[in-house]
Amino acid sequence: xxxxxxxxxxxxxxxxxxxxxxxxxxxxxxxxxxxxxxxxxxxxxxxxxxxxxxxxxxxxxxxxxxxxxxxxxxxxxxxxxxxxxxxxxxxxxxxxxxxxxxxxxxxxxxxxxxxxxxxxxxxxxxxxxxxxxxxxxxxxxxxxxxxxxxxxxxxxxxxxxxxxxxxxxxxxxxxxxxxxxxxxxxxxxxxxxxxxxxxxxxxxxxxxxxxxxxxxxxxxxxxxxxxxxxxxxxxxxxxxxxxxxxxxxxxxxxxxxxxxxxxxxxxxxxxxxxxxxxxxxxxxxxxxxxxxxxxxxxxxxxxxxxxxxxxxxxxxxxxxxxxxxxxxxxxxxxxxxxxxxxxxxxxxxxxxxxxxxxxxxxxxxxxxxxxxxxxxxxxxxxxxxxxxxxxxxxxxxxxxxxxxxxxxxxxxxxxxxxxxxxxxxxxxxxxxxxxxxxxxxxxxxxxxxxxxxxxxxxxxxxxxxxxxxxxxxxxxxxxxxxxxxx
Ligand code: ZN
Ligand code: MG
Ligand code: ZN
Numbered sequence: 374x375x376x377x378x379x380x381x382x383x384x385x386x387x388x389x390x391x392x393x394x395x396x397x398x399x400x401x402x403x404x405x406x407x408x409x410x411x412x413x414x415x416x417x418x419x420x421x422x423x424x425x426x427x428x429x430x431x432x433x434x435x436x437x438x439x440x441x442x443x444x445x446x447x448x449x450x451x452x453x454x455x456x457x458x459x460x461x462x463x464x465x466x467x468x469x470x471x472x473x474x475x476x477x478x479x480x481x482x483x484x485x486x487x488x489x490x491x492x493x494x495x496x497x498x499x500x501x502x503x504x505x506x507x508x509x510x511x512x513x514x515x516x517x518x519x520x521x522x523x524x525x526x527x528x529x530x531x532x533x534x535x536x537x538x539x540x541x542x543x544x545x546x547x548x549x550x551x552x553x554x555x556x557x558x559x560x561x562x563x564x565x566x567x568x569x570x571x572x573x574x575x576x577x578x579x580x581x582x583x584x585x586x587x588x589x590x591x592x593x594x595x596x597x598x599x600x601x602x603x604x605x606x607x608x609x610x611x612x613x614x615x616x617x618x619x620x621x622x623x624x625x626x627x628x629x630x631x632x633x634x635x636x637x638x639x640x641x642x643x644x645x646x647x648x649x650x651x652x653x654x655x656x657x658x659x660x661x662x663x664x665x666x667x668x669x670x671x672x673x674x675x676x677x678x679x680x681x682x683x684x685x686x687x688x689x690x691x692x693x694x695x696x697x698x699x700x701x702x703x704x705x706x707x708x709x710x711x712x713x714x715x716x717x718x719x720x721x722x723x724x725x726x727x728x729x730x731x732x733x734x735x736x737x738x739x740x741x742x743x744x745x746x747x748x749x750x751x752x753x754x755x756x757x758x759x760x761x762x763x764x765x766x767x768x769x770x771x772x773x774x775x776x777x778x779x780x781x782x783x784x785x786x787x788x789x790x791x792x793x794x795x796x797x798x799x800x801x802x803x804x805x806x807x808x809x810x811x812x813x814x815x816x817x818x819x820x821x822x823x824x825x826x827x828x829x830x831x832x833x834x835x836x837x838x839x840x841x842x843x844x845x846x847x848x849x850x851x852x853x854x855x856x857x858x859x
Contacts, residue, residue, distance in 0.1 A: 409816045409838040410635035410680035412500075413671060414473065414831075416519055417664055418466055419646025419691030421809060426696045427654065427797060428661040430710050441669040445685060445812050450823040453808035454831075456689040459853050462806045466646065467530040469688035469828060470522025471495065475845045476832030480853055484518070484536070485526040488856035493845040496835050497523040497545065497637060503841060506632035507545035510625045512602045512618055512660075513643035514552030515540065519688065523639050534561050541570040546591065547628050547638070549621040551598035553580075560599075568594075582616040585624055593628050595621065604644060604719035606659040611718055618642060619666040626674055635680075637839065640667065648719070649692035651774075652781035652799040655716020655744065657694065675815035682816045682838050686831060687809035693800035698789060705792045712795040715745025720777050724760075727776075731760040744784055746794060752783040778802065 425442060432438050445451070458464035458472070458481050465481035472478050474495035475485060485493040497507050509520040516525075516533035524545070525536045537555040540548070558566030568578055577590035585595050597615050607613040622640055629636040642664030648656035668685065675681045699705040718726075726739045733753040740748050740756075748756065759776035781802075787794045811831070813821050817838050836842065848856075 408680055409682050411629070411678065411682070412637045412835050412838050413674075413681060413683045414637075414639045414835065415664075415668065415671060415683065415685045416470070416473075416639065416641040416643075417645055417661075417685065417687045417810075418513075418519055418641060418643045419649045419689060419804065420642075420661070420664075420687035421690035421693065421805070421807065423693065423695045424645065424649070424657060424661050425810070427658055427694070427710070427713070428665065430696065430707060431658055431713060432662070432665075434707065434711065435714060441665050441672060442685075442810075445668060445672060445814055446810075449812040449814035450818045450821050451810070451812035452823040453825050454686055454811040455825070455827050456687075456809055457806065457828075459848065459850055460857070463804050464689050464828075465530075465804065466518035466688055467522055470519045472828035473686070473688075473831045473835075474523045476829050476836070477845045477847050478829060479848075480857065482530055483528055484521050484530055486528055487846075487848045488853055488859075489848075490528075491846060491848070492526045494843060495523045496832060496839075496841070497639065498543075499836075499841050499843050500637040500839060501543060501545075503839065504634050505839065506547075506629050506634065506636040508547030508625050508629050508636060508638035509545050509550070509641075510547065510618070510621050510638065511550040511641035511643050512663075513550060513641065513647075514555065514601055515548055515550040515596070516552050516555045517601070517643065519641045519643055520550065520639060534563070537561075537567050538565075541567060541574075544571065544574065544576070544592075544594075546632065546636075547593050547625045549585070549593070549595040549597075549616075549625055550641075551596065551601045553596045553599045556596060582614065582620060585616050585620065588624065588628075591628060591631055593624070595624075601644060601647070604648065604656050604660065604722070605663040606656050606717065607719050607722050609659060611722060613722075617666065618663050619670050622667045622670050626670075630678075637835070640671070642667065646691045649690075649694060649799075650802050651720045651777045652692055652694065652802060653720040653777075654694055654795060654797040655713060656719040657692075658713055658716070672814065680816050682818060682834075683814045684812070684831060684834060685814070686811040686828075688828070690805035690807050690809055692802060693805045693807075694797050695800070697786070697796050697798060699792055699796045700790055705790075706796065709792045709794075709796040712745060712793075713797075716743065716795075718743040720780055724776055724780060727756070727760055731757055733757055736760070740783070746784055748783050755779055756783055 458468035459478035468481045475493040516536040525539045533555045554560040556567040576592040576594045579595045603613040603615045645660040675683045699709040737753045759779035786798045
């Protein structure tokens with residue numbers, strides 16, 4: 374039976390009597406009796422406090438402005454969030470998104486499922502059951518872990534063609550992001566045209582920024598890339614075509630605002646994580662600034678729609694790129710950071726350019742053009758070997774993909790008294806475990822206990838705001854480890 378049929382017949386709602394939908398027909402109220410009509414959750418994927426420092430420094434020195442992020446933290450209930458998963462201090466994005474969406478910690482790699490096959494109901498499905506409109510807006514594939522964490526139930530996050538089919542089963546009214554390859558009949562293994570399933574359900578489908586702007590529909594599917602959306606740095610400086618996150622958010626809010634019953638939306642700045650994995654400080658900066666532009670749109674929306682609660686959170690850190698001190702009394706710290714203005718393309722874009730002619734003079738020329746850095750002969754030789762795929766280099770940044778790892782290595786900052794290289798170095802190419810930023814702004818935010826919270830607490834924030842009392846089943850760490858061992 375398909376999910377929408379389950380919901381129609383009430384079979385899902387009858388499960389163990391755990392659902393309590395419609396228990397408060399008079400309307401939704403948070404603890405302060407301040408009515409909450411809409412909840413917007415803005416996920417920054419793989420984002421840490423050092424990323425704030427780099428973006429803030431750039432905005433101040435080169436854009437003459439402050440960050441919306443700083444205004445948010447000034448005006449909201451804000452703090453830090455523990456991001457651990459059920460079985461590890463370090464989480465992946467799937468378990469992280471599910472912790473927010475279900476109030477339960479799960480094991481990395483799965484979506485809304487325990488290793489023994491027990492499924493969990495994510496908040497987006499619960500909101501749909503309550504009659505709310507819903508939306509997912511992301512710079513990644515719509516079938517990628519963070520958005521999928523709010524609608525899919527599957528034992529492996531990489532099965533995105535299967536995840537896409539779960540998306541068509543009671544789809545959110547607004548879906549904007551990437552991921553054409555999991556939807557197109559020409560690119561899917563089973564040849565199934567998933568777009569057709571959306572057309573059957575009265576969706577308007579848009580594939581470009583121009584079409585997005587013109588769309589005038591109450592159900593909107595926008596897919597703007599085969600995979601993830603291009604990096605903002607490539608859109609901005611290299612003219613790669615794509616809508617910005619702020620443009621997608623603006624249109625998404627316009628559509629969702631048309632629903633009288635209110636809405637729940639998850640918005641994701643998903644490629645902060647990707648840039649951090651690759652230790653790409655320039656790509657990272659522009660992903661954070663693009664997120665900040667979208668955040669400004671969202672705060673403006675909350676200011677003009679006071680019945681809206683906005684929650685912003687990072688799902689975990691990635692990379693731990695640190696803006697380190699340079700020079701005597703660190704007086705060269707800010708000016709050395711100015712080197713970031715010379716970064717004008719993402720690592721994948723730079724690697725593509727290098728591949729055109731993988732010999733030392735071309736490689737050093739490309740590096741200079743897009744990063745301002747003059748590679749040494751030794752570094753150019755390393756880079757050429759990596760481009761030819763014949764380099765078994767130690768994973769100095771612990772990121773296991775070549776030639777990105779080598780590019781990151783060749784662009785690393787110098788010593789503390791070297792003002793000639795950008796002063797950002799990364800500790801790893803993996804996710805990290807430190808506390809991450811979290812904030813709540815708008816309707817009911819002042820009643821939320823922020824400070825140091827757990828990722829699962831954010832489910833309670835949303836559920837309480839939307840008057841949802843469903844509790845997902847829990848599993849102990851021990852039971853999860855036993856099930857995984859089987
Ligand atoms: Zn993540
Ligand atoms: Mg993500
Ligand atoms: Zn990641």
